[in-house]
Amino acid sequence: MINRVAVDAAYxxxxxxxxxxxxxxxxxxxxxxxxFQHAGSFKTRGSFNSALAQGVPEAGLIAASGGNHGIAxxxxxxxxxxxxxxxVPTSSAAAKVAKIRSLGAAxxxxxxxxxxxxxxxxARVAESGALAIHPYDAPxxxxxxxxxxxxxxQQVPEVGAVLLATGGGGLAAGVAAALPDVEIVCVExxxxxAFAAAVxxxxxxxxxxxxxxxxSLGARxxxxxxxxxxxxxxxxxxxxxxxxxxxxxxxxxxAQIVAEHGGATAWAAMRTGAWRPSADGTxxxxxCGGNTxxxxxxxxxxxxx
Amino acid sequence: MINRVAVDAAYxxxxxxxxxxxxxxxxxxxxxxxxFQHAGSFKTRGSFNSALAQGVPEAGLIAASGGNHGIAxxxxxxxxxxxxxxxVPTSSAAAKVAKIRSLGAAxxxxxxxxxxxxxxxxARVAESGALAIHPYDAPxxxxxxxxxxxxxxQQVPEVGAVLLATGGGGLAAGVAAALPDVEIVCVExxxxxAFAAAVxxxxxxxxxxxxxxxxSLGARxxxxxxxxxxxxxxxxxxxxxxxxxxxxxxxxxxAQIVAEHGGATAWAAMRTGAWRPSADGTxxxxxCGGNTxxxxxxxxxxxxx
Numbered sequence: 001m002i003n004r005v006a007v008d009a010a011y012x013x014x015x016x017x018x019x020x021x022x023x024x025x026x027x028x029x030x031x032x033x034x035x036f037q038h039a040g041s042f043k044t045r046g047s048f049n050s051a052l053a054q055g056v057p058e059a060g061l062i063a064a065s066g067g068n069h070g071i072a073x074x075x076x077x078x079x080x081x082x083x084x085x086x087x088v089p090t091s092s093a094a095a096k097v098a099k100i101r102s103l104g105a106a107x108x109x110x111x112x113x114x115x116x117x118x119x120x121x122x123a124r125v126a127e128s129g130a131l132a133i134h135p136y137d138a139p140x141x142x143x144x145x146x147x148x149x150x151x152x153x154q155q156v157p158e159v160g161a162v163l164l165a166t167g168g169g170g171l172a173a174g175v176a177a178a179l180p181d182v183e184i185v186c187v188e189x190x191x192x193x194a195f196a197a198a199v200x201x202x203x204x205x206x207x208x209x210x211x212x213x214x215x216s217l218g219a220r221x222x223x224x225x226x227x228x229x230x231x232x233x234x235x236x237x238x239x240x241x242x243x244x245x246x247x248x249x250x251x252x253x254x255a256q257i258v259a260e261h262g263g264a265t266a267w268a269a270m271r272t273g274a275w276r277p278s279a280d281g282t283x284x285x286x287x288c289g290g291n292t293x294x295x296x297x298x299x300x301x302x303x304x305x
Numbered sequence: 306m307i308n309r310v311a312v313d314a315a316y317x318x319x320x321x322x323x324x325x326x327x328x329x330x331x332x333x334x335x336x337x338x339x340x341f342q343h344a345g346s347f348k349t350r351g352s353f354n355s356a357l358a359q360g361v362p363e364a365g366l367i368a369a370s371g372g373n374h375g376i377a378x379x380x381x382x383x384x385x386x387x388x389x390x391x392x393v394p395t396s397s398a399a400a401k402v403a404k405i406r407s408l409g410a411a412x413x414x415x416x417x418x419x420x421x422x423x424x425x426x427x428a429r430v431a432e433s434g435a436l437a438i439h440p441y442d443a444p445x446x447x448x449x450x451x452x453x454x455x456x457x458x459q460q461v462p463e464v465g466a467v468l469l470a471t472g473g474g475g476l477a478a479g480v481a482a483a484l485p486d487v488e489i490v491c492v493e494x495x496x497x498x499a500f501a502a503a504v505x506x507x508x509x510x511x512x513x514x515x516x517x518x519x520x521s522l523g524a525r526x527x528x529x530x531x532x533x534x535x536x537x538x539x540x541x542x543x544x545x546x547x548x549x550x551x552x553x554x555x556x557x558x559x560a561q562i563v564a565e566h567g568g569a570t571a572w573a574a575m576r577t578g579a580w581r582p583s584a585d586g587t588x589x590x591x592x593c594g595g596n597t598x599x600x601x602x603x604x605x606x607x608x609x610x
Contacts, residue, residue: 019329020330036560256595258561298400298599
């Protein structure tokens with residue numbers, strides 16, 4: 001198990017490298033606006049922790065990613081002055097692949113889903129000598145993502161529950177380790193329900209992925225480390241794609257915030273009533289990513305007029 | 306002169322109606338992210354203060370606006386359950402006019418610039434019996450905008466200077482009233498320089514308006530009340546349109562924040578070095594509005610790849 005000690009150590013390592021992202025009251029909850037993190041998502045936390053704890057070889061960094069983890073690793077490599085090689089599937093959003101390239105990393109597009117890109121990455125790791133950073137199933141990654149929980153505790157001391165979009169499970173696992181007394185709510189698209197499937201099977205189990213948020217939440221199976229952290233503890237909530245699209249538009253329409261679909265997924269659980277806050281403590285909803293093409297938001301806005 | 310007492314009174318009135326907008330460290334300054342305010346800009350503060358202090362007649366609210374003030378008045382009217390009538394010039398951004406309509410207000414598009422819309426609005430006020438809310442040249446408006454200064458003081462106690470985009474001058478005047486010991490920096494487009502022109506003339510003086518930020522900073526003359534608050538005190542800084550466009554893109558590229566051009570204008574003064582922080586205290590840069598069509602940001606992002 002990863003515990004708070006590991007998360008505190010991670011925070012010591014990465015604190016000067018990451019933004020303390022803001023919070024904002026919104027309806028009856030508090031939004032944690034992690035989409036404003038360097039490189040556009042929480043993934044920067046785990047990537048910096050992995051690189052700084054292990055040291056980076058001359059060959060640089062290497063990773064597979066649906067997109068956000070790749071952007072984060074490319075950002076970390078640029079900040080540390082080393083090379084990065086990123087494997088992405090064809091399902092990655094064009095805006096994400098463009099961002100990885102603009103950060104100077106070498107990009108390989110391969111396979112339909114994240115798991116395919118991870119397999120190609122694994123094959124390349126041995127010959128390249130670069131440091132591989134797994135997006136969710138590695139202790140240093142999970143501990144790094146958990147630093148988000150430390151900030152939540154500092155910013156919202158009365159926190160009672162945290163709602164987190166869940167793909168491979170790294171973020172939720174890290175925040176669970178950081179905040180042992182807080183309810184952890186894993187919100188997933190109905191079409192990308194790796195955590196719900198693990199709960200049903202009693203262990204991580206393969207799923208079919210089909211969701212508008214697949215480019216960030218499209219893991220085909222929950223990570224083993226996340227399962228250890230979350231299995232007996234986290235609440236599972238599913239939301240439909242329509243609700244995710246609506247929640248993303250709602251953040252734009254009422255708060256001028258441009259989240260990606262995965263970033264709006266936790267808010268969808270509140271907005272639909274799929275999850276209801278208990279009386280105990282404040283509910284924090286993490287808006288975890290903003291690497292997106294905002295064009296369709298403008299199109300919806302025009303259609304309203 | 307409007308003083309801190311008036312601003313404190315305004316804050317007491319509107320506090321439960323406005324968002325305490327977040328701050329975030331960014332390079333060597335702190336951003337005050339007022340673009341996430343209800344209705345997308347600081348204008349909601351002054352509009353609520355004006356309506357709540359005076360009471361709203363049955364005929365509702367009426368205002369002229371380059372756009373943001375109109376959105377704010379429409380929002381306030383909807384929240385208070387009264388009608389709103391808004392006069393906007395043809396130079397208003399389509400996204401803003403659409404937002405006013407979506408809030409249920411009656412919209413009249415008239416004249417090329419804000420001043421033309423204000424004249425049409427003034428003519429209508431007498432016959433309508435509605436409460437007119439001036440966008441910047443009224444004490445209650447200025448005191449309401451000043452509540453932003455109270456939040457800055459609470460969030461950044463060591464603040465030494467505040468950079469604010471300036472059009473008619475209401476926001477800068479209010480923050481100056483709230484924070485008598487802090488340097489107030491009025492940042493204007495070179496092509497919409499009402500404050501600089503007033504400084505040069507020794508009093509508010511008419512200007513020609515030609516700027517990418519004209520839809521929010523396009524006042525043809527500084528307000529008289531703002532001049533009283535700012536004339537002997539505020540620093541004047543001008544930035545070119547290219548720098549504003551670049552600053553807006555920079556906020557999107559590095560922080561996933563979608564500001565409007567006027568909202569990025571204060572950041573442009575930092576980014577170009579047109580204003581440099583002194584050693585005394587923290588510099589706060591206000592990102593004051595986000596009512597914009599984000600499509601062109603996506604286009605720039607794609608062109609980069």
